[in-house]
């Protein structure tokens with residue numbers, strides 16, 4: 001693994017742990033050249049899960065893209081990248097458990113939404129509005145008011 005700071009290939013592992021659900025091994029590495037630390041993840045490659053989008057087109061499941069979407073919803077919210085990674089792990093766990101080769105994008109969306117709801121209400125609403133999970137604007141307004149009251 002190349003050091004993201006100096007490009008050196010020499011590093012040592014200073015910490016190693018399994019992520020929740022044992023879907024990945026997280027390694028904290030220290031660069032032997034510049035001494036800076038970075039994290040790598042080793043995970044099972046999800047056997048090419050195909051996502052069926054709302055318009056019927058198909059695309060391959062893209063974990064970084066899913067994480068980017070969640071991060072967008074968490075903009076300026078007190079949510080850490082570790083929490084988002086953990087959430088993504090849980091979603092992937094669920095997807096793996098379904099043992100399907102094709103899955104509707106809305107199923108992934110609602111899996112993320114359920115978890116975001118527990119993590120951060122504002123991020124949850126942002127994500128849900130993007131995924132248009134609400135039946136109509138009125139329903140969205142109701143949810144928004146519930147959150148703002150807290």
Ligand SMILES: [Zn+2]
Pocket residue numbers: 003004005006007008031032033034035036
């Ligand atoms: Zn380095």
